[in-house]
Amino acid sequence: MNPNSAEGRLERLAALPLRENLRGASPYGAPQIDVPVQLNVNENTHPLPAEVRAAILAGVEGTLETLNRYPDREFTTLRAALARYLGHGLDADHLWAANGSNEVLQQILQAFGGPGRTLMSFPPTYSMYPLLAAGTDTRYVAGTRGPDFTLRPDDAAAQVREQAPDVVIVCTPNNPTGTATGLDVIEAVYAATEATRSIVVVDEAYAEFAHTGTASALELLPGRPRLVISRTMSKAFGMAGTRLGYLAAAPEVTDALRLVRLPYHLSAVTQAVALAALVHADALLATVEDIKAQRDRIVTGLDRLGLTPTPSDANFVLFGPLADPTAVWHGLLDAGVIIRDIGLRGRLRVSAGTEAETTAFLDRMVELAAAGVAIPAP
Structure with missing residues (x-):
């Protein structure tokens, strides 16, 4: 086994005197992928004034x-x-x-x-x-x-x-x-x-x-x-x-x-x-109303596609259940848009970005729906 492989590192970790309640645990982590539209970790994507x-x-x-x-x-x-x-x-x-x-x-x-x-x-x-x-x-x-x-x-x-x-x-x-x-x-x-x-x-x-x-x-x-x-x-x-x-x-x-x-x-x-x-x-929070508008725009857009967004008071929207959330996630990534698979069956989460970022997400979702990828679970 290659000692520098993932399996090798796990083996070396298991050999350490780790606390029992940490054995087999996984660290927190969202994918860090450099794409043009990053809507996966609920950041405020507006630049600082x-x-x-x-x-x-x-x-x-x-x-x-x-x-x-x-x-x-x-x-x-x-x-x-x-x-x-x-x-x-x-x-x-x-x-x-x-x-x-x-x-x-x-x-x-x-x-x-x-x-x-x-x-x-x-x-x-x-x-x-x-x-x-x-x-x-x-x-x-x-x-x-x-x-x-x-x-x-x-x-x-x-x-x-x-x-x-x-x-x-x-x-x-x-x-x-x-x-x-x-x-x-x-x-x-x-x-x-x-x-x-x-x-x-x-x-x-x-x-x-x-x-x-x-x-x-x-x-x-x-x-x-x-x-x-x-x-x-x-x-x-x-x-x-x-x-x-x-x-x-x-x-x-x-x-x-x-x-x-x-x-x-x-x-x-x-x-x-x-x-x-x-x-x-005041200058920093000036973006909040725009983000809320984009969030509500996402809710409306996904609702039109029949994808059942959950009403949101945050800067993100959970939607689904989807027939194939993994295919939707990859379909968005192929277009340079990353959102979050949070491990909730059939559902994905998208952050509300700038108007341009939100448009990129919604336009791609329309394409994926037309292709029979972004469709509700039966």
């Missing part, structure tokens, strides 16, 4: 003279800026940030999960949740959703009471389905954890894309010390390369995360970039 690029350059330049020193460990200025952006009466003590919302969630599990404890979420949902559980040696419990991918307050609460998890994550708008979860569900789930004193995390990574009038769980924070709202600058802000996720919670939750975070975990450069972006939040 010139004024924002200039502000970021100036902010980074301001850090250069002190790069030989550790950054502000408490990133106090950034936390205050994030609090101002969120509003709802929050201040810096309520905010925490890390290198992407995945690290935020990992720190939550490091503090409140771990051996002998459980994490519960409601698949189909973000595929990183069980991976984060495995990485922190937290047992993962999968709840269920309705056939339309929604959660009902009574059903979600009953599942939580039955499983009594230590941490619950509700993703809204949910990835990969795009469905929003009402505040009544969050209230019911939180109430169901009173006996176990569980942490309830609401992952609002796509909150800025929700339809007008959709309420944020930030409204529920007062009086709920175990409620955590997770956000990111990767999506609506178009800052995926910055790796800046954050949360809002009671100050004692952020105190708990200080016990597990690595020293100086946010670099001076990351803090400078995020601060510049927040100063120019």
Whole structure:
């Protein structure tokens, strides 16, 4: 066997003293294929405005003279800026940030999960949740959703009471389905954890894309010390390369995360970039309405093809069931368009891009439908 082959590397991995719960596991990963239209990982595909690029350059330049020193460990200025952006009466003590919302969630599990404890979420949902559980040696419990991918307050609460998890994550708008979860569900789930004193995390990574009038769980924070709202600058802000996720919670939750975070975990450069972006939040978020329009355009276009898109409050659309989703995925790739096969039977997910990118996707779908490739499952 070639030691450098995939099989050889797996054999060498198996020989290491790996934790038992990681044996046979697969890492997170979406295909990274360089094609003209990349609509597979829910990025904001609009380029940064010139004024924002200039502000970021100036902010980074301001850090250069002190790069030989550790950054502000408490990133106090950034936390205050994030609090101002969120509003709802929050201040810096309520905010925490890390290198992407995945690290935020990992720190939550490091503090409140771990051996002998459980994490519960409601698949189909973000595929990183069980991976984060495995990485922190937290047992993962999968709840269920309705056939339309929604959660009902009574059903979600009953599942939580039955499983009594230590941490619950509700993703809204949910990835990969795009469905929003009402505040009544969050209230019911939180109430169901009173006996176990569980942490309830609401992952609002796509909150800025929700339809007008959709309420944020930030409204529920007062009086709920175990409620955590997770956000990111990767999506609506178009800052995926910055790796800046954050949360809002009671100050004692952020105190708990200080016990597990690595020293100086946010670099001076990351803090400078995020601060510049927040100063120019209006310019960055100006693309959100266009993305929402393209999302709704995708829903309309796929509906005309009879492909049953799921109503979405995010910057992506789930559609299907398809007769042959693999053939559709490859048919799009052949035309230079990549979308996501998220492993949900018969369904694919496409991000809403620019008008030109959305047009390229929809035009190719029309071609594939005419060729008998993009057709509904019988």
